[in-house]
Amino acid sequence: MANLQSNFLGIKSPNPFWLASAPPTDKKINVLRAFEAGWGGVVWKTLGSQVKNVSSRYSTLDYNGQKVMGFNNIELISDRPLEINLQEIREVLKLFPDRAMVVSLMADNDRKSWHELVKKTQDTGAHGIELNFGCPHGMVERGMGAAVGQDPEIAKMVVEWVMEVAKIPVITKLSPNVHSVVPIGKSVIKGGTNGLSLINTIQSVTGIDLDTLVPNPNVGGKSVFGGYCGPAVKPIALKMLTTLAQDPDTRNIPVSGIGGISTWRDAVEFMLLGASNVQVCTAAMHYGFRIVRDMCDGLSNWMDEKGYTSTSDFIGLSVPKITRWEELDINYHIIANIDQSKCIHCGLCYIACEDTSHQSISIEKGMPYNTYTVKDEECVGCNLCKIVCPVDDCITMEEHRKGPEYLNWIEFQKRGLPLNDH
Amino acid sequence: MSEYLSAEELKQHFSDIHPPFEHAEGAILEANRCINCYDAPCTKSCPTSIDVPLFIKQISSGNIKGSARTIFSSNIMGGGCSKVCPVEKLCEGACVYNLREEEPISIAKLQRYSTEKAIHEKWSLFERKPSNGKKVAVVGAGPAGLACAHALSLEGIDVTVFEKEGKGGGLMTYGVAAYKVTPESCQDEVDYITSIGGIDIQYNKELGKDVTLAGLQKEFDAVFVGIGVGVARELNIPGENLKGVVDAISFIYDLRTNDYSKITVGDKVAVIGMGMTAIDAATQSKRLGAKEVTMIYRRTEQEKPCTDVELDLAKLDGCLFEWLASPKEIIGENGKLKKLVCSKMKLGEPDSSGRRAPVDTGEIFTIEVDMIIKAAGQIPFEELVSGSALQNKGGKISINTSGETNLKGVFAGGDAVNGGKEVVDAVQAGKDGAKGILQYLKLSY
Ligand SMILES: Cc1cc2nc3c(=O)[nH]c(=O)nc-3n(C[C@H](O)[C@H](O)[C@H](O)COP(=O)(O)OP(=O)(O)OC[C@H]3O[C@@H](n4cnc5c(N)ncnc54)[C@H](O)[C@@H]3O)c2cc1C
Numbered sequence: 001m002a003n004l005q006s007n008f009l010g011i012k013s014p015n016p017f018w019l020a021s022a023p024p025t026d027k028k029i030n031v032l033r034a035f036e037a038g039w040g041g042v043v044w045k046t047l048g049s050q051v052k053n054v055s056s057r058y059s060t061l062d063y064n065g066q067k068v069m070g071f072n073n074i075e076l077i078s079d080r081p082l083e084i085n086l087q088e089i090r091e092v093l094k095l096f097p098d099r100a101m102v103v104s105l106m107a108d109n110d111r112k113s114w115h116e117l118v119k120k121t122q123d124t125g126a127h128g129i130e131l132n133f134g135c136p137h138g139m140v141e142r143g144m145g146a147a148v149g150q151d152p153e154i155a156k157m158v159v160e161w162v163m164e165v166a167k168i169p170v171i172t173k174l175s176p177n178v179h180s181v182v183p184i185g186k187s188v189i190k191g192g193t194n195g196l197s198l199i200n201t202i203q204s205v206t207g208i209d210l211d212t213l214v215p216n217p218n219v220g221g222k223s224v225f226g227g228y229c230g231p232a233v234k235p236i237a238l239k240m241l242t243t244l245a246q247d248p249d250t251r252n253i254p255v256s257g258i259g260g261i262s263t264w265r266d267a268v269e270f271m272l273l274g275a276s277n278v279q280v281c282t283a284a285m286h287y288g289f290r291i292v293r294d295m296c297d298g299l300s301n302w303m304d305e306k307g308y309t310s311t312s313d314f315i316g317l318s319v320p321k322i323t324r325w326e327e328l329d330i331n332y333h334i335i336a337n338i339d340q341s342k343c344i345h346c347g348l349c350y351i352a353c354e355d356t357s358h359q360s361i362s363i364e365k366g367m368p369y370n371t372y373t374v375k376d377e378e379c380v381g382c383n384l385c386k387i388v389c390p391v392d393d394c395i396t397m398e399e400h401r402k403g404p405e406y407l408n409w410i411e412f413q414k415r416g417l418p419l420n421d422h
Numbered sequence: 423m424s425e426y427l428s429a430e431e432l433k434q435h436f437s438d439i440h441p442p443f444e445h446a447e448g449a450i451l452e453a454n455r456c457i458n459c460y461d462a463p464c465t466k467s468c469p470t471s472i473d474v475p476l477f478i479k480q481i482s483s484g485n486i487k488g489s490a491r492t493i494f495s496s497n498i499m500g501g502g503c504s505k506v507c508p509v510e511k512l513c514e515g516a517c518v519y520n521l522r523e524e525e526p527i528s529i530a531k532l533q534r535y536s537t538e539k540a541i542h543e544k545w546s547l548f549e550r551k552p553s554n555g556k557k558v559a560v561v562g563a564g565p566a567g568l569a570c571a572h573a574l575s576l577e578g579i580d581v582t583v584f585e586k587e588g589k590g591g592g593l594m595t596y597g598v599a600a601y602k603v604t605p606e607s608c609q610d611e612v613d614y615i616t617s618i619g620g621i622d623i624q625y626n627k628e629l630g631k632d633v634t635l636a637g638l639q640k641e642f643d644a645v646f647v648g649i650g651v652g653v654a655r656e657l658n659i660p661g662e663n664l665k666g667v668v669d670a671i672s673f674i675y676d677l678r679t680n681d682y683s684k685i686t687v688g689d690k691v692a693v694i695g696m697g698m699t700a701i702d703a704a705t706q707s708k709r710l711g712a713k714e715v716t717m718i719y720r721r722t723e724q725e726k727p728c729t730d731v732e733l734d735l736a737k738l739d740g741c742l743f744e745w746l747a748s749p750k751e752i753i754g755e756n757g758k759l760k761k762l763v764c765s766k767m768k769l770g771e772p773d774s775s776g777r778r779a780p781v782d783t784g785e786i787f788t789i790e791v792d793m794i795i796k797a798a799g800q801i802p803f804e805e806l807v808s809g810s811a812l813q814n815k816g817g818k819i820s821i822n823t824s825g826e827t828n829l830k831g832v833f834a835g836g837d838a839v840n841g842g843k844e845v846v847d848a849v850q851a852g853k854d855g856a857k858g859i860l861q862y863l864k865l866s867y
Pocket residue numbers: 506507508561562563564565566567584585586587590591592593594597598599602627628629630648649650651671674698699702806835836837838842843844845846848
């Protein structure tokens with residue numbers, strides 16, 4: 001049996017699944033229920049100066065009847081009194097000493113406030129601190145959150161203030177609302193942060209009520225930009241994570257992966273691209289804490305099948321498999337093949353290729369079922385037909401190399417090889 | 423004769439066999455299962471070629487009006503069809519989900535969802551062109567006649583429909599099983615179709631009695647004949663005229679036009695035939711309270727003309743089956759029906775229909791009955807058709823590819839031409855007739 005134990009900056013947890021700083025971690029009742037359900041750790045809902053929330057607060061992107069492809073919120077940091085939060089953190093630590101307890105912080109933008117908040121927090125016995133530099137709404141206007149997270153110099157300065165007093169590991173949570181997370185990552189590492197986490201939510205407008213013309217979520221007839229998360233943001237988070245793993249200045253710092261993680265599969269993907277552990281918010285808000293069961297179970301089964309005994313065996317293994325476009329092998333060529341015994345004659349491959357790709361599938365009309373065949377010479381191997389085909393393994397992409405040797409674009413140009421002629 | 427069932431029992435027995443979606447969520451969930459096939463097999467298998475993937479996607483995008491328009495623009499009786507079509511051999515039978523051994527999309531139920539809303543809320547989805555002064559007579563307000571009238575009126579033609587009954591809808595109103603459609607829904611559908619204007623239905627006007635074809639030809643620019651077919655085929659066996667031997671069409675006509683409690687049904691009923699009408703006669707006898715209903719068919723289950731779904735309906739209603747049996751004689755006692763004598767058959771060489779023909783084995787058997795319903799096909803109105811100088815085959819009117827008969831400007835379609843198929847075929851025939859008439863009147867090419 002695989003060992004799911006996780007050690008992030010010396011903070012130990014029985015598994016690598018933490019709940020991200022958000023409503024699921026905003027008070028004792030929730031966090032106790034989360035630990036009972038089996039979560040390895042939590043990042044307590046961000047604490048800082050006193051704020052007030054509005055209603056409504058959430059909206060979603062649904063797609064073809066599938067709820068919550070993306071989730072959007074306009075909530076602020078914790079709106080509960082600081083002292084109550086700190087007291088509850090102490091109590092939870094006593095009841096579940098084996099779970100990771102990290103506290104997210106966002107102080108007012110001055111040295112003294114940060115010092116006070118950090119000290120109060122570590123006095124509870126918490127295992128770590130996460131700096132919230134990424135809250136994209138509400139707080140920005142007050143000089144906190146994303147504003148800090150978007151300016152490498154200010155971010156570095158705040159981290160330095162924190163490190164002056166911090167006695168426990170400090171994680172800096174990065175905002176995705178930047179062109180690249182690398183400059184800010186480098187900057188906060190210089191400032192002394194022990195680890196990074198990403199991503200926080202992405203600024204968004206999820207949609208508009210077509211009767212009232214008010215965007216969601218509607219607060220008395222008006223809306224504001226919200227923070228987007230959930231399954232839809234996973235690809236963006238994975239890309240940002242990878243850029244940290246590729247840069248020599250950021251690649252050695254431990255990263256906690258966040259953004260659209262709903263299953264053990266998603267978690268493994270984050271870890272393969274360099275995350276040491278992962279944090280989850282939306283999936284828990286959609287289905288409750290019980291989802292962690294399959295996360296642990298699925299991860300463990302996958303590790304057993306692959307022969308990994310601990311998570312460190314596979315963290316980062318996919319990083320070298322992402323390269324630069326110019327280094328891809330132009331001689332690698334694949335051609336779609338339709339397994340006629342599996343085909344259900346829906347025509348989706350045909351119309352997609354005919355209207356929007358390379359007219360590489362031929363149609364032979366039948367009543368009521370047409371027959372579709374790939375024209376091998378026309379197929380460019382784009383994957384589109386395979387993507388739209390509703391039957392698993394009906395369309396397979398088969399390798400037909402253009403040449404035996406590896407040939408990249410730079411070499412291709414050097415040799416003056418011919419471009420497409422159609 | 424059977425004892426009467428309570429009003430409550432009757433109501434339950436004749437309740438809708440395919441209930442609609444109760445909530446939008448259910449319809450949308452089902453609509454989202456549709457994978458939106460290209461050159462979709464469902465559409466190709468619909469005689470009126472409804473763009474099924476389009477109307478389903480319109481439901482899932484919340485464009486119910488567009489969805490209803492998509493359906494009605496191919497099939498103006500799309501509402502009724504969603505309840506009466508044997509979809510298992512049409513659109514749903516061709517749905518690609520079948521090829522994955524999964525439940526096909528509930529196309530009919532989705533179609534009912536949009537069309538019922540449209541009819542109920544009286545959405546006006548079509549606008550008729552201004553009147554162009556042309557006048558066309560349509561004989562018969564059945565599916566063929568109504569579809570033809572609607573298509574013509576849309577183009578600005580003033581249509582007068584002559585209908586011998588007091589209500590429109592044809593066999594939809596007088597023939598289709600009562601647990602599929604109600605008289606009210608049929609009436610609503612007729613009203614909805616005629617709501618575009620330009621269609622004047624003259625009820626209780628019979629061709630051959632109140633009007634003549636020659637007269638109509640004179641008075642109108644063109645004529646469409648959609649009179650359907652008549653009563654059930656004769657058995658031509660001794661005892662056929664005994665009291666208690668009824669024709670399925672009349673039996674169902676009574677059932678559809680009267681209170682169920684007023685219909686007499688036997689205790690032991692034999693139904694002759696295995697088509698749609700036979701199944702309807704058998705199931706509805708059972709639902710009216712008959713103790714034992716036996717269906718008699720000359721061939722085996724394999725050659726049956728009804729679909730599996732319909733046969734299952736009869737089986738679930740507890741009907742009994744005598745396969746390879748052909749009625750030979752009906753025996754009465756003191757004027758009362760007593761026995762049905764049948765010949766045992768076996769299958770011989772394939773006949774003109776391609777199915778193996780039943781051959782008499784010489785053996786006989788007898789069943790006890792007190793009612794016999796004849797449902798072995800319907801007879802065309804041969805006398806009326808031949809009397810009007812319409813070219814025909816045994817009463818089935820002959821038409822060319824434009825839907826025109828041998829008489830200039832006289833078009834025909836539906837059961838009157840095909841001898842009896844489904845509502846949806848009649849609708850397409852009505853559309854075809856309208857197209858032919860528009861070309862004939864040089865209003866389209
Ligand atoms: C018992 C039974 C059950 C059926 N069940 C189904 C089913 O579930 N699903 C399905 O799709 N199909 C079913 N059908 C078949 C379907 O009803 C017909 O195919 C369809 O109604 C044919 O339409 P039509 O317009 O050609 O003829 P009809 O519906 O027969 O309409 C003809 C119209 O012409 C009128 N008419 C006749 N003679 C004259 C005249 N001389 N002058 C003026 N008017 C006249 C009639 O009164 C009638 O209104 C069933 C048929 C029967 C008999």
